Amino acid sequence: NNNYFRPTKAIIDLEAIRNNVRRLKEYLKPGVQIIAVVKANAYGHGDVEVAGAAIQSGATMLAVATPDEALHLRQYFHDIDILVLGYAPVSFAPYAASENIILTVYSSDWVEQVNTLALSQPIKVHIKIDTGMGRIGVKRIGDFHNLYQQINSSSNLLVDGVFTHFATADEEDSQYFDYQAAKFEEFISSLPEKPRLVHAANTAAMLMKDPSVYYDAVRFGISMYGLAPSTYVKTKLPFPLEPAFSLETELIEVKKIQPGESVGYGAAFTAEEPSYIGTIPIGYADGIIRKYSGQQVLIDGIRVPIIGRICMDQCMILLPSAYNIGEKVILIGKQKNEEITIDEWATKADTINYEVPCIITARVPRIY
Numbered sequence: 001n002n003n004y005f006r007p008t009k010a011i012i013d014l015e016a017i018r019n020n021v022r023r024l025k026e027y028l029k030p031g032v033q034i035i036a037v038v039k040a041n042a043y044g045h046g047d048v049e050v051a052g053a054a055i056q057s058g059a060t061m062l063a064v065a066t067p068d069e070a071l072h073l074r075q076y077f078h079d080i081d082i083l084v085l086g087y088a089p090v091s092f093a094p095y096a097a098s099e100n101i102i103l104t105v106y107s108s109d110w111v112e113q114v115n116t117l118a119l120s121q122p123i124k125v126h127i128k129i130d131t132g133m134g135r136i137g138v139k140r141i142g143d144f145h146n147l148y149q150q151i152n153s154s155s156n157l158l159v160d161g162v163f164t165h166f167a168t169a170d171e172e173d174s175q176y177f178d179y180q181a182a183k184f185e186e187f188i189s190s191l192p193e194k195p196r197l198v199h200a201a202n203t204a205a206m207l208m209k210d211p212s213v214y215y216d217a218v219r220f221g222i223s224m225y226g227l228a229p230s231t232y233v234k235t236k237l238p239f240p241l242e243p244a245f246s247l248e249t250e251l252i253e254v255k256k257i258q259p260g261e262s263v264g265y266g267a268a269f270t271a272e273e274p275s276y277i278g279t280i281p282i283g284y285a286d287g288i289i290r291k292y293s294g295q296q297v298l299i300d301g302i303r304v305p306i307i308g309r310i311c312m313d314q315c316m317i318l319l320p321s322a323y324n325i326g327e328k329v330i331l332i333g334k335q336k337n338e339e340i341t342i343d344e345w346a347t348k349a350d351t352i353n354y355e356v357p358c359i360i361t362a363r364v365p366r367i368y
């Protein structure tokens with residue numbers, strides 16, 4: 001959509017998404033399915049567009065975090081399996097049945113409550129096992145078997161899968177990962193018959209660990225967007241990743257200030273020499289949080305810092321010389337022979353790369 005007037009926009013490269021999925025598909029053993037993790041608006045990249053690109057390149061299933069994300073995607077993709085990885089209230093069960101949404105189950109009480117409903121058709125569920133993530137999931141093998149039986153004897157539910165999630169697959173020390181993987185294997189091998197889909201691997205596990213953890217499908221998130229799960233994994237990638245997210249805007253004001261003149265809230269920046277200051281229309285209400293102050297951006301392929309305090313809707317940069325209003329400014333992406341990466345922004349705010357695109361708010365249009 002081009003009917004927005006502020007020059008600030010995120011540009012999403014869907015060919016990069018397709019290439020990342022294609023390369024993973026070539027890397028995996030044949031027969032292992034790719035579940036595209038498109039939760040949180042596809043980590044801020046646009047869930048409908050990313051889901052379409054991932055499916056074009058071989059993903060056979062979508063995974064989201066919430067029931068609402070699943071309903072949104074079902075409006076655009078009528079047939080593909082959609083799994084809600086997180087909690088879904090019993091009140092969602094009728095919609096899961098009618099819209100054919102797969103739910104995650106780990107609670108016997110939840111099953112009891114769903115059994116009281118009259119559903120249009122049975123709901124497919126994946127049983128979540130907590131092997132050490134400590135978030136949601138069944139922890140004891142006896143409870144797992146009881147839940148499995150309880151679901152199998154329900155006319156409202158069908159076991160379609162079983163899965164777990166790893167807490168430390170992106171770390172060099174594999175001890176905790178090995179503990180989780182062994183526990184999951186113990187649960188799975190104790191089943192008299194296997195469900196359609198057994199899955200466990202997130203990006204770090206599918207890129208770093210033994211193929212035995214692939215099972216029937218892998219849940220591809222962060223590296224589908226061209227980002228490495230951790231700095232450790234970034235040094236050991238089995239194939240190249242293509243970043244899909246860039247963020248740009250334009251100068252909307254340029255001024256020259258003299259030594260002693262200040263910029264921004266708190267007059268937090270004061271010039272020590274004659275300086276050119278640029279104002280750009282992006283601020284913390286766009287997800288450029290105040291902690292990012294000092295981060296460099298690109299103008300004319302030159303790295304320049306954000307100075308002073310980031311405002312809600314604008315921030316100021318220290319220009320190397322006079323520039324015209326309308327000059328392009330790259331916050332994330334390449335310009336001439338320079339590049340500012342998401343990893344750089346994550347480091348600046350002492351966070352992880354996952355968070356950076358996720359918190360770029362809806363006020364920033366995503367352009368494909």
Ligand SMILES: Cc1ncc(COP(=O)(O)O)c(CNc2conc2O)c1O
Binds near residue numbers: 037219220222
């Ligand atoms: C259950 C589950 N499976 C797969 C993934 C994909 O992981 P990846 O992006 O590393 O491939 C996630 C991501 N969950 C989260 C990512 O950041 N915080 C989270 O809770 C997840 O929660």
